[in-house]
Amino acid sequence: MEVTSEKVFYEREVKEQARRLDIDILLWGEELYDKKIVIYPKKISAISGYEDIKKDLVDAALVYFDFKKEKYMKLSIIRYDEAKKVLYVSEENFNGIWRYLRNSVDLGIRIQKKRKNEIAITTPDDIVDLSFLHRTGSEAVIENGQLTYIAKEIPQSEKELLGRKQSLLDNAKYLYFYDEDDNIYHDKDCERVKEILPARFKASENRPGGKRPCKKCRRRMFLRKSCSPYVKQIPQIDRLLTKAGITDYQLEKFAYEEELKFKTDQAWELTVKGKEDTWIIKGFQTMELSLWHNNYVKTAPRERYITQGFHNQGMDGKKLYSMLTYISGYTFEKHLAGEEKAALIKSVEPLEEVKEQVVTEQREGFFASIIEFIKRMFGK
Numbered sequence: 253m254e255v256t257s258e259k260v261f262y263e264r265e266v267k268e269q270a271r272r273l274d275i276d277i278l279l280w281g282e283e284l285y286d287k288k289i290v291i292y293p294k295k296i297s298a299i300s301g302y303e304d305i306k307k308d309l310v311d312a313a314l315v316y317f318d319f320k321k322e323k324y325m326k327l328s329i330i331r332y333d334e335a336k337k338v339l340y341v342s343e344e345n346f347n348g349i350w351r352y353l354r355n356s357v358d359l360g361i362r363i364q365k366k367r368k369n370e371i372a373i374t375t376p377d378d379i380v381d382l383s384f385l386h387r388t389g390s391e392a393v394i395e396n397g398q399l400t401y402i403a404k405e406i407p408q409s410e411k412e413l414l415g416r417k418q419s420l421l422d423n424a425k426y427l428y429f430y431d432e433d434d435n436i437y438h439d440k441d442c443e444r445v446k447e448i449l450p451a452r453f454k455a456s457e458n459r460p461g462g463k464r465p466c467k468k469c470r471r472r473m474f475l476r477k478s479c480s481p482y483v484k485q486i487p488q489i490d491r492l493l494t495k496a497g498i499t500d501y502q503l504e505k506f507a508y509e510e511e512l513k514f515k516t517d518q519a520w521e522l523t524v525k526g527k528e529d530t531w532i533i534k535g536f537q538t539m540e541l542s543l544w545h546n547n548y549v550k551t552a553p554r555e556r557y558i559t560q561g562f563h564n565q566g567m568d569g570k571k572l573y574s575m576l577t578y579i580s581g582y583t584f585e586k587h588l589a590g591e592e593k594a595a596l597i598k599s600v601e602p603l604e605e606v607k608e609q610v611v612t613e614q615r616e617g618f619f620a621s622i623i624e625f626i627k628r629m630f631g632k
Contacts (some may be wrong), residue, residue: 257363258317260357262325269327270313274466277312277332280338281356285364285371287337291346291392291399296331297468298443299384300434308333309340316353343385343399348592349379351397386447388414407569413450420455422443427476428456435463439476442469472498475514478507482515490512492522492536494502496572510580526579532562533575543567554588 259280265456270278278288288605292299297306312332317324328349332342341349353433357376373379379395390401404416418425421440430437431448437460441561444466459465465473473494475486493514506512513525521539523530544562551557567575583618 256386258315258359258566262315262317265325266315267328269325273327273329275311275313275327277310277328278315278332279332279336280315280360281353282363284339284357284379285360285373286340287379288381289339289341289346289379290384291341291343292384293343294341294443296342297607298447300431300447303436303467305333308335310334314339314349316349316356327483328586346380347399350394350399354397354590384447387448397622400446402600409447410450413453417453418446423455424481427473427480428459429456429497430456430460430463436466437453437463438466439469439473442466442473444468471503474500474503474507476501478512478514485514485516488516489522490521492516493572495536495539496541498572498576502573502576504578506519506580510576512576512580524576526578527583529558529576529579529582529584531565531579533572541568541570541572541575543570543578554585556584 259282265622266278269502270276295301309331311329312334313327316326316328318326325550326349328341328345330345332338333340354376357379361371361373361376373540380394382392382394382399383399385414387401389403389406391404392399392401394400407617421429427438428437428443429440429442429448432452432454434448437456438443454460470487471490475490476483498506511527515523515525517523520535522536524572525531530546533541534544535541545564545565547561547563548556549559565578567578
């Protein structure tokens with residue numbers, strides 16, 4: 253049977269189409285026999301180890317043909333690691349093209365056999381890597397050119413590991429989750445957490461040493477720290493902080509170094525618990541912010557008790573970052589020290605006025621005596 257290369261017949265047309273798409277790398281199905289197609293669910297950035305491979309990935313056009321249509325020549329843009337010969341294709345995209353692409357891969361296998369070349373695969377499905385497709389109780393397989401999931405029996409040992417993983421996730425005291433073989437830790441809601449194998453799954457109350465926060469979920473991680481136990485309010489509070497320009501770096505500082513706590517009791521208002529006091533920041537709707545401080549009554553020179561209500565702290569118009577910095581540094585002792593300093597300055601001011609008056613009078617008397625002396629010398 254004659255084995256004819258698709259590339260030989262259609263290369264000129266395909267290159268013209270790729271030029272219009274500004275794509276330089278073309279991947280023909282018949283040339284994939286020595287490559288690997290990795291299927292990932294949803295976003296490529298969510299797969300384990302993405303941070304280590306993303307610098308090596310480039311855009312490429314995967315060439316396939318649907319000869320039942322008038323416009324039979326198709327290009328699908330995917331991510332490609334040229335050095336390792338690995339194609340990264342989303343699960344959704346794969347299901348749309350594999351029934352056609354596999355015919356071209358099969359053509360490539362037959363071409364290599366005709367040329368007496370030894371290759372490592374026998375069927376097109378052999379180049380597909382499904383290892384990133386994890387679903388509890390089911391297994392990803394390719395049937396009739398389509399990716400599907402079939403039920404699988406879960407061994408008792410795996411059930412126990414799954415139960416342990418879920419138990420750690422459900423425990424509110426744990427804030428950080430990671431793969432013991434990875435150097436990145438995550439928030440519990442991060443997509444990457446689902447991909448961590450139960451046998452390697454770890455949880456911690458404190459940030460794990462020697463590891464760094466996931467770039468995708470670190471902001472939510474910082475918010476969880478600051479919003480606990482009101483974690484259901486994270487989306488609302490994040491909207492307020494984001495609107496006011498609070499960056500991930502600033503949020504991390506307020507959460508861990510200053511240990512501020514956030515919650516929201518009214519729309520467009522942020523309640524903040526500082527070292528000792530409670531504060532309300534109002535005006536997010538118009539971004540004309542004002543800072544309100546809990547009322548208190550002094551019971552002794554250096555003692556007080558907190559009462560109901562709040563008073564305006566006199567910082568209207570300031571940025572949210574400035575207000576949170578002020579809250580971070582506020583204590584009642586510092587406030588008293590400030591009052592004492594202000595009182596001291598106020599008490600010294602009258603003395604300075606008296607001193608200045610005396611000096612003025614002395615100066616005037618000195619000049620008067622000089623004038624009198626001159627008159628006596630030259631008066632007549």
